[in-house]
Amino acid sequence: MADAHGLEQLTLAQVATQLGVRLPSLYNHVEGLPGLRHELALLSGRQLLERISRxxxxxxxxxxxxxxxxxYRAYVLEHPGVxxxxxxxxxxxDTALVALSEELIGILLAVLAPYGLSETSxxxxxxxxxxxxxxxxxIEVAGGFGMALDRDESFQRLVEGLIAxxxxAEK
Structure with missing residues (x-):
């Protein structure tokens, strides 16, 4: 639902309706809308970590x-709301989200190790x-690239510039 309609549009009432339960029943599983958003953040973190690891x-x-x-780009395009x-x-x-973040950073540091960068760099x-x-x-999800120009090539060039x-970078 968050992907289809956007995170900001997501309500507990919509989730309850979609699940076929009464709204008060959701409070047995999440601590209101902030709790639902936290669970979505955990889901997104796990999914993104898995994608990047693979x-x-x-x-x-x-x-x-x-x-x-x-x-990363593919994940955002497939799951913009989550x-x-x-x-x-x-x-x-937030130990759960901090742990996911640290694991992701660890993977990225390992990937960047061959470049011989200092930890700060x-x-x-x-x-x-x-x-x-x-x-x-x-920008892509929001429909911000209206030109008839290959977005994949634009992205490739952008990442190649970042790699350069x-x-x-300072070692």
């Missing part, structure tokens, strides 16, 4: 970075990777 397996260097960015729940950084006391590169994939995909920047 994309990275058996790849290294530029190929791995490109595959990860493609997987993904929107996970865009914010987790609260420090690698973390900056991770922010860049996320920003590129997030920005491009969310990573290669010249």
């Amino acid at each position: 994309a990275a397996v058996g790849r290294a260097g530029d190929d791995a970075v490109l595959a990860i960015c493609r997987a 993904y929107a729940a996970a865009v914010r950084a987790p609260a420090p006391d 690698a973390l900056h590169a991770i922010r860049g990777l996320r920003s590129v994939a997030h920005g491009f995909a969310t 920047g990573i290669k010249t």
Whole structure:
């Protein structure tokens, strides 16, 4: 429902109707709308982690970075509403979301290791990777690319530019 109508449009009443239960029954499973959004953030984090992990397996260097960015973009395009729940950084006391975030960062640090970056430079590169994939995909989901120009090629060129920047980053 979040993917079909958008996260901001999602209500507990809609979820109850979709599930065929009474609204008060949902409160046995989630702590209101904030609880539902938290569960969606966990779902999105797990799904995105799985996609990125699969994309990275058996790849290294530029190929791995490109595959990860493609997987990230594909996830956002397929699940824009669920993904929107996970865009914010987790609260420090949210152990489940923090653990997912740390696992994802660990995978990305491993993928970036062959570039020989310092930890700080690698973390900056991770922010860049996320920003590129997030920005491009969310503009795409919103219908922001109206020109008759191959979006896949645009994305490829964008990621290749980011990779070129990573290669010249401070070690």
